[in-house]
Amino acid sequence: MTVFEDFLKWTCDNEWGHSGHFERRLSNGTQLTVWDSGVLVVEPQSATDKDIIISCAVHGNETAPIEICRDIIQDIIAEQQPVQHRTLFLIANPASINVERRFVEENMNRLFSGAHSKGGITNPERERAAKLEQYVQRFYQEGGDSERRRYHYDLHTAIRDSKREKFAVYPFTHGKPYKQAQLQFLLACGVDTVLLNRAPTTTFSYFSAHQFEADAFTVELGKVRRFGENNRADFAAAEKSLRQLVGQPEPDLPAFDPQQHFVFAEAQTINRQHQDFRLNFADDVANFTSFNKGELLAIDGDDKILAKHDDEHIIFPNADVALGQRALLTVVRVPTESLDLV
Numbered sequence: 494m495t496v497f498e499d500f501l502k503w504t505c506d507n508e509w510g511h512s513g514h515f516e517r518r519l520s521n522g523t524q525l526t527v528w529d530s531g532v533l534v535v536e537p538q539s540a541t542d543k544d545i546i547i548s549c550a551v552h553g554n555e556t557a558p559i560e561i562c563r564d565i566i567q568d569i570i571a572e573q574q575p576v577q578h579r580t581l582f583l584i585a586n587p588a589s590i591n592v593e594r595r596f597v598e599e600n601m602n603r604l605f606s607g608a609h610s611k612g613g614i615t616n617p618e619r620e621r622a623a624k625l626e627q628y629v630q631r632f633y634q635e636g637g638d639s640e641r642r643r644y645h646y647d648l649h650t651a652i653r654d655s656k657r658e659k660f661a662v663y664p665f666t667h668g669k670p671y672k673q674a675q676l677q678f679l680l681a682c683g684v685d686t687v688l689l690n691r692a693p694t695t696t697f698s699y700f701s702a703h704q705f706e707a708d709a710f711t712v713e714l715g716k717v718r719r720f721g722e723n724n725r726a727d728f729a730a731a732e733k734s735l736r737q738l739v740g741q742p743e744p745d746l747p748a749f750d751p752q753q754h755f756v757f758a759e760a761q762t763i764n765r766q767h768q769d770f771r772l773n774f775a776d777d778v779a780n781f782t783s784f785n786k787g788e789l790l791a792i793d794g795d796d797k798i799l800a801k802h803d804d805e806h807i808i809f810p811n812a813d814v815a816l817g818q819r820a821l822l823t824v825v826r827v828p829t830e831s832l833d834l835v
């Protein structure tokens with residue numbers, strides 16, 4: 494199996510990394526460079542002002558984004574997919590793909606912005622997260638010093654059903670305005686719902702947003718399913734828009750209409766503090782189910798976690814997280830018009 498024959502397969506065959514350096518120039522002038530397993534840089538003959546990162550498999554069982562990236566990559570190699578802008582593809586955690594689990598030892602999406610080196614713990618996921626940070630830094634820096642437009646779409650699927658099927662997490666901007674064109678691009682991807690984080694996190698998208706001023710998002714495209722069980726039609730808008738992002742000067746965007754976007758602001762982030770943590774609703778309760786002020790959401794040791802607002806929606810409930818990690822996010826709807834947009 495050569496690296497360019499089946500990039501995903503080669504990546505999974507070298508699950509914690511590969512020190513080789515592989516290059517190929519396509520007949521259309523596109524340069525392919527492999528920095529590591531799962532790390533592919535594609536560069537068009539003529540540079541533009543955009544640097545794009547598309548990542549998948551930060552969680553190995555979230556297979557639809559992996560299938561999308563696999564197909565875009567193979568089409569680039571086969572010269573079936575044009576490349577207009579420098580793009581870095583990252584298949585973040587191949588070992589977790591191989592075991593068909595969210596992670597092997599530790600949730601990689603809690604290890605960025607240096608969290609991989611805190612707490613005196615070493616494991617392969619921490620080492621890989623540190624390397625991914627370096628690849629992101631190298632990619633953006635090699636783009637050049639002049640004003641560049643940087644993007645990072647970190648593609649995921651959610652564990653639970655969701656009343657709003659596709660949604661993106663907009664990492665904390667530290668007061669900087671939100672980008673209207675990003676809401677439009679997400680909508681073109683079929684993502685009409687955006688959650689605004691109110692504080693820093695140790696996610697991959699926050700790392701790129703905060704360290705490199707990238708327009709970066711965690712994008713939830715649907716529900717976790719095994720390879721081959723995804724209905725690719727459900728992901729067609731996202732795949733088409735990502736292909737346009739890479740392959741066209743500008744992707745096709747719908748006209749901006751605030752009514753078409755559903756924006757939610759973080760209300761509570763509930764981190765599990767005790768071993769005896771339990772959610773006060775069933776495992777099949779979907780993301781975006783709403784609770785009213787005073788309703789019991791969870792019990793953490795002796796602490797009762799209550800909804801603080803009417804119509805407070807639950808996101809990513811998971812009682813099985815490690816101590817100290819997020820077991821539940823809650824959000825409340827805010828008018829799109831209330832956003833500071835540029």
Ligand SMILES: O=C(O)CCC(=O)N[C@@H](CCC(=O)O)C(=O)O
Pocket residue numbers: 552602649650651652653662694696698711809810811
């Ligand atoms: O469905 C779930 O419970 C988790 C889906 C998932 O992996 N979500 C990301 C969100 C990251 C963010 O908040 O930006 C995660 O939990 O890492």
Ligand SMILES: [Zn+2]
Pocket residue numbers: 551552555649650
């Ligand atoms: Zn995920």
